[in-house]
Amino acid sequence: MEWEVPETDPYAYSLALAHAWREPILADAIQDLDPLPGSRGLDAGCGIGLPALMLAEAVGPGGHVTGLDISPRFLAYGERFAEQAGLSERVSFKDGDVRQVPFNDASFDSAWSVDCVGYAAILEPLPTIQELARVVKPGGVVALLMYSSQQMLPGYPELEARLNATPAGIGPFKPGMRPERHYYRALGWFRELGLEAPTVRALVGSVHAPLSEDLRLALAGLLDMRWGGARSELSPEDWADYLRLSQPDSPEFVLNLPDYYAFFTYSLFQGRVAR
Ligand SMILES: C[S@@+](CC[C@H](N)C(=O)[O-])C[C@H]1O[C@@H](n2cnc3c(N)ncnc32)[C@H](O)[C@@H]1O
8 A cells, every 4th residue: 555554543544545446536526626726725524635635736836735634643644645745835734623614714716525524424514514615715616525335246236235225334324314414415505505506426436356455455444334334234144145245254255256346436516605
């Protein structure tokens, strides 16, 4: 792995691992955002900073990206990786809460949040998106990029459908939440907040055999992240099948299939701050 994070820091480790399959999707999203060269961007809930680094590449030498996160430990990784990438001049990291962004109104040309703002189980979406809009200049873009779905068990569509139907499988949405709080309804949130011309697009990433070691690790991590907590929500037979397919030491580990293929989708919501 290019971005070294110790396994003893599991959340940060999983973010670093996941970069192997997320990077092409992030690149696609950044192409869509098309930030102006020399512009200033905010990455809200930036984690260990890997998406912020990609955005910093996109804004070019005169631009700047600020990564904001509530975890100083994650930000320390971001600083180290920025140095490693030779981007320390172009990206900085700030400890803070996206619910009260520690910047003045209209400080940025754009703001985005990847897998953070928009998940109603974690943060109240409307006031948080409004907070992002507050720090973006009139005419600038507010964007949310949110993990949406996966197909990772080729040959086992029924099992995968049942896994996806569990509370773990529908996360970060929660059973019993009001439908309007589902992140696929973010167009309505944008409209309600007066963000102009809201749009959404699905972005797809795919992988197939032969898998690099980085991808194998990343996908094994994703199998565990999606459904590793679903035991009590499944029949014993389904749980046994899931383990048979998802454990690296199992003779039937799905990632060992010579014809393995999987895909993942993200949703990119964008809207403009009114002029
Ligand atoms: C799933 S991670 C995504 C990190 C990064 N955006 C990425 O895509 O690699 C969610 C991040 O949101 C951060 N976070 C959660 N609540 C937050 C809050 N209220 N303010 C700032 N950051 C927050 C977490 O610390 C974590 O780094």
